[in-house]
Each structure stands twice: as C-alpha cells, then as structure tokens.
Amino acid sequence: MLTSVLAGFGLGLSLIIAIGAQNLFVLRQGLRREHVFVVAAICAASDALLIALGVSGVGLVLQAVPWLVDVVRWAGATFLVVYGLLAARRAWRGSDQGLDASVETDSAPPAGSTSRAGTSTRTRLLPVVLTCLALTWLNPHVYLDTVFLLGTVASTHGDQRWLFAAGAMAASVVWFFGLAFGARYLGRWLSTPRAWRILDAVIAVVMIGLGVSLVLPH
Template structure:
C-alpha cells in the first residue's frame, strides 16, 4: 500500500494542475495582485485553502449533492456572472483612464486595499459555479476510483493548488521590469477586463 502513495499523489498533483492552470478570472486576479505586490500572501492563502476545502468535499463524496441541487449552481452562476461583469468594467476603466494606482509599489498598500483584495478573491473563488463542477464533482469522481488512496490523491491535488497559486502570486514579480511602464499596465488591465467580461457574460448566458 505504501508503495502506491507516490503514484496516487502524483496523479492527484497532475490532475489538480490540469484543472487549475488555465486563463480564468481567479488566475488573472492572483497575477495582478502579484504584479502589484498587494496582499499577495492573503490572496495565495485564500485560493489554496479554498481549493483544499473544495477538493476535500469532492473526495468526501459531496459531488452527488452538487449534481442533485442544480438550483444552487444557478444562483451561484447569476451572482458570479454579475460580479465578473462589474469587476471587468472596473478593469476596463483602469485601462482607459490609468491613475497613480498603476505604480509597482507596496507603499500604497492599506488595510482597505487588503480587505478589498480579500473580498474580491473570495468572490472570484466561491461565486464561480465551474469550481464546484470541476473541483468537487470531476476531481471527486476521479479520486473515488482510487479507492482507499483517494485521500492521497486529494492531497496531491491540494499540493498542486498551493504550488500553482504561490508560484503565480510570488513569481509574478519577475515581470515587474516589463510592467514598469504605465502603458504595460494598460495592456494588462485590458486583458483582465476582456477575460472577466467574457467569463461573466458566458456564466449569465449559460445560467439564464
């Protein structure tokens, strides 16, 4: 049994990465916070712990609840879609009318900005119905095939989430030289705006 731990954990790690590493609202937000060096630790911890909780729910078998209660996903989809549209609109405003907040510096970090980052991160994570389908239902189903090693598989997926978000949040500063100019930030905010608006519209269209 012990000799099977590593393959099961590695499979969980690979499966977790395949579900996390994609251009999406959450990753775009973590990247932006990492580039601005604002509340990076809080954002990374929230993302990793949220994923761990969702993975644990999936491994424990709560995917059946998600399948049996589609109305909950509808409510989450509506709320998440509206939130993404609002966030995308704000990013578009930043791209069109950049201000002092574009500077790559931690000196502007305040309690208010940290609170806003935390609340935004929680909303982007928990108001996305796809996270319940992918992480709870899909990953949970794959883990169930591992039998008694399903929690080892789940632990591998949790580790993948932690590694990805930590790398994305703290590795983003390597691009600080490229994004030292306001024009580069306008491009980034434009990409964030397009991503958020597209995902928000898609969620609403699929939900309604």
C-alpha cells in the first residue's frame, strides 16, 4: 500500500518539476506575491482531475483488453527512459530557461496594470486565473504526461492504482503550494542556469530509474 503511494508521489513529482511554462508562471506569481493561493490551487486541482481521468480511463480499457497491460507497461517504460534521457541532456548541456527569463519584467508593471511614480498596481485576479488555466489546459504535454503516462503506470499497480493516483495528487499539492509560497526564498538559487542543470540531473535519475523498474521482473 505505502509502496504504491510513494511510487505515485515520486513519479508525479518527477513529472511536475520538469522545467516548463506552468512552473515558471507559478514561480513568478510567488515572487510577486500575487494571488499565490489561487494559482497553486488551480494547478493542483487541475492535476488531480487529469490524474483521475487517466487512472479511470486506462483502467477501464485494460479491464476489457487484459493483454494491453504488457503493451502499456513497455510504452510507459520507454517514455520514462526517453524523458529521463532528455532531462540528462539538458543537465549536461545546460538550458536557456531560468528564473531570469520569467521575471525579467519584474521591475515593470505586470500585464493589465498601470504604473505611477515608480510603483505598480496589483494584477487583477481574472487575468491571472485565465493565464494559469491556459498554461495548464492548453499544454499538450499535460495530457501525455498526466493522463496517459500516469494512468498507464498506475494500471501496473492493479487494485492499488488509486493509491498510486493519490500519491501523484499529493505530489501536485506539495509541489505547487511549495513552489508558490516558497518562491520568495528560492529566488537566489533558482536564478542561475546551474541550479536548473542540477534539477534536470535529479529528474533524469528518477525518471530513468522508474522506467527501468517497470520492465524488471516483480
């Protein structure tokens, strides 16, 4: 039981912390200290819904066609290893993405706001919510990672797949709220390309390890 929860938590966290537009947006809002709770809640709730859809949908298909278990296991393992290798390449070569790219306009007024006498007004909630929803639901990778991949891996846990899903959902809550509210303390470390390379290296190790574990004899 605990193994499935921890596996879901580990895989969910590994997928979420990959550098992307959504995380940079959450980080930016955290640094700005604007609508932090709302942004984190939208991301976590969206992930929970997508994970539930993936686990329930793939589970129904596998019940109807049992031989697909091996197919989805190998597909999931392949994707995890490839994903890990890509992260390893980013860690080796470095990435152009970093905190500076997302907060380079911090000295200027946020979109939808005006500035007077060197100060900027607080960004309205609606534009922030719409931007967060767009970055979450209009990203094609979220469906591949959260619905297909997590659903596929969850199916290998059999009757404990919902425990796996619960672990992945918990990872979303921990990550998004931790990132949003902890951004003010992480700024100095996440502002360098070297920090992102270290993060990518960790992702690579976890992803490749999980991928290999899917095809090893249990």
